[in-house]
């Protein structure tokens with residue numbers, strides 16, 4: 559079904575089937591929103607953008623109300639592949655061409671800072687989220703090795719980045735026991751983690767009197783009135799000086815038409831039964847995370863209890879696929895045929911926001927009183943966490959770092975609410991076909 563009247567956050571009940579939800583005691587807040595509340599800042603959305611904004615704003619002395627329609631980590635932040643990658647979703651060649659070398663270099667540094675910021679939080683707050691080093695780009699196509707080599711040389715020469723290791727066909731097979739890859743590139747500056755443990759680890763640090771966390775509290779309307787902002791959750795009302803909107807792919811129609819600048823996409827993940835460390839290391843020798851080079855990527859890694867967490871497959875309608883377990887397992891079996899009989903314990907999906915240029919979409923509305931950050935395009939684990947820091951700087955009057963992102967121009971995805979999903983789906987049809995027929999995956 560393409561059109562559905564339910565909000566995105568109302569539909570995704572399969573979140574409870576997620577391995578991550580099973581892996582940690584849920585965050586639980588006892589705060590309850592009364593009819594009226596006044597705070598400095600109201601944050602809408604309890605994913606990494608919202609929770610990191612809350613942490614940073616509370617640390618700067620602001621009083622904060624964080625409103626989450628369902629549970630903390632309900633959205634993409636609690637459902638993702640756990641790859642804490644540096645850089646942006648697009649490579650430096652693309653950024654240099656689009657923005658010029660100096661600006662591209664600033665974005666590169668942001669990418670590094672974003673990963674470092676997440677690691678600093680993990681270390682500072684002793685967050686037990688199974689931080690592991692190394693992400694492999696696994697080349698599905700013969701031509702990939704040439705690109706990997708060019709990228710490695712370019713980053714070494716112009717960015718002084720020496721954390722990459724090129725793998726030929728024999729070496730990639732030594733790292734990943736699969737027959738489908740032609741080459742690879744290991745990035746030792748990237749990591750992987752259990753994202754929900756990371757998010758709840760951060761949320762648990764904000765137990766100050768300055769914050770109220772309201773779960774099961776959807777914001778249904780935001781209005782500006784004179785010097786103040788009002789967020790409504792049905793008949794209840796929060797008055798604040800500023801509002802942060804951190805709903806990403808779950809935004810729906812809460813804000814004018816900024817949702818037209820990204821495409822909400824559903825992506826799916828499965829978790830196998832625990833395979834044990836020995837078998838896991840037979841498949842991925844050094845316990846790195848992996849993502850491949852297809853248009854619709856496969857991404858996978860091992861969990862703290864040695865389950866293969868395997869993600870892949872996208873859909874564009876308002877609803878999730880009915881049988882996401884088989885949908886993803888078919889992809890996993892092609893990579894690791896030896897896992898055909900392996901039991902799948904968990905299968906879930908999540909919604910992310912993809913912009914046309916694949917760069918994040920930051921901005922302000924309502925005379926700078928409403929600030930939003932979204933559209934991380936599948937590369938948001940580190941960037942959304944870092945966005946919270948930049949949002950707090952912006953609110954505190956230091957705009958430069960936030961504005962580097964908000965100055966990026968984003969095109970509208972054509973088609974409005976009714977046609978953008980089918981239009982987007984047809985626009986990428988060629989790439990899907992190329993992946994599935996030409997390369998027989």
Ligand SMILES: Cc1cc2nc3c(=O)[nH]c(=O)nc-3n(C[C@H](O)[C@H](O)[C@H](O)COP(=O)(O)OP(=O)(O)OC[C@H]3O[C@@H](n4cnc5c(N)ncnc54)[C@H](O)[C@@H]3O)c2cc1C
Pocket residue numbers: 567602603604605606607608625626627628629630631632633634635636637638639640641642643775776777778804805806807808809812825826827857869907908909910931932934935936937938939940942
């Ligand atoms: C399956 C999947 C795999 C991914 N894998 C990776 C990966 O490996 N690496 C990577 O870097 N990125 C990955 N991503 C992307 C990454 O997860 C996101 O970019 C990031 O988590 C976005 O965080 P966020 O806080 O902005 O949004 P979200 O985490 O989606 O949070 C938005 C929250 O807003 C809430 N909300 C919505 N509307 C309202 C409302 N009206 N009132 C109150 N609350 C509301 C929602 O319930 C939700 O909890 C993946 C995404 C998905 C879905």
